[in-house]
Amino acid sequence: MEITASQIIFCILSALIVGGSIMTVVSRNILRAATYLLLALIGTAGYYVLLNYHFLAGIQISVYVGGILVLFVFSIFLTSQVGEKMPKVSWSKTVFAIIASLLGAGLCLFVLLTQSYPYAEQVAQTEISMQAIGLSLMGTERFQYLLPFEAISILLLACIIAGILIARKK
């Protein structure tokens, strides 16, 4: 089998994601764990670029890296200091965690390998234009998503108001 450039890039990205994810769980320094998580998230954005889906890659970086991870780091700033380490996990917990994760990985692999993908051939080979994405997000016709979009907006608004209420409570 001939190896193409996109397969090499896929392998590099996968190594980044797998390595980053494992280091996130194993690291005992909480801010380092957050940084390794960042590497895994950037690798995922790399997958989307490889799939020619730049919009999702942009969303992945701006939401996870620019938003969620900055929030993580801020909350870690306020609660921990350099040199502080999380307590060591007991031996039995480690074993059970490894067994559980292996079982989960096995289940995922089983489903992925036995599943048939009838729509895989129909995936758009060229990049979907921004106008098409915008229209289907904001349209009200069949296969357009204005209602879920607005429902999520209301949910987020409710979260913001709840956050302010909790913060204001004396």
Added chain:
Amino acid sequence: MFDFKVVTDWIDTLLRVQLGLPNFWTLAIEFILVGVAFLAAYAVLALILIYVERKICAFFQCRIGPNRVGKWGILQSIADMIKILLKEIISIDRSDKVLFVLAPFFVIMGSILTFAALPFGKGLHAIDFNIGVFYLIAVSSLGIIGILLAGWSSNNKYTLIGAMRSGAQLVSYELSAALALMTVVVFAGTMQLSQIVEKQAEVWNIFNGIAAIPAFIAFVIYLIAGHAETNRGPFDLPEAESELTAGYHTEYSGITFGFYYLAEYMNMFIVAAIATTVFLGGWQPLHISGWEGFNQVMDYIPSVVWFFGKTAVCIFFALWVRWTFPRLRIDQLLKFEWKILMPISLINLLLMALVVTLL
């Protein structure tokens, strides 16, 4: 007008046809060439900017500025570069070593990724994303992480306070900057940078009829918000030297400090370049409809000169502002963003939507 596509096509055919390389190796060599060109341009532009800023600051303060190394001191930044490369990188005791080393790379990566997607001239555009403007907004947020990590891993209260201030400032002002860019996206109907530039061939966005009003407001908002995002005066309180020594990069030395220095100057350039591309027509020459002879003459000036000229004007604005206003307090800074700049940019976005639907 000279199209740089001639040069890139020549290199491409040289590799493919004359040397007969397969697709994989052609692409690999081209990627490396583009990468080297960008790194070199990044460093050289930063050196020029440092010299220019020192000279202009000196004139604002009625000084002469650097004048010893070379004629008018033009070799000063090269001497400074050699000095900073030779300096020792001091490792800090009781700091988080891994994150301390990693942090400058995030800052410089965020800045280079943004730099690499800009259209510098006709045909001189390395990668033209469909999501152009959105890509620029997204990848520039990598820098915030670098600044936060630097502040925390140095294990120093000044760096920590500097990083906290910087994080709050960048996250807030990013919103106004993005909304200002969105105003033009609404007008142009596309996010692709090449198309945004293409549509300004006749007239630049900030002079374009009735749409010029929201476009001009967005331009001013973007300059303010972008200026705040580069952490420079009057918004330089993350590194306010009189209270925090030097903010988040206090503990860095040698080339690791050089990275922050480089990224700060290049971010100033990038903000000016984005403002140029989106509002001032990018590399398009100045055209006035009806003045055929004038337009002809303007077309003879190369596109790269137009791009860098307009960017230089925007950078001069930034320096002018820096030496005109006193530094803000953190509460004033956040109040200014959330209570003044944000509402104005939201209303401005609505105004632009109205203009687009009514025309």
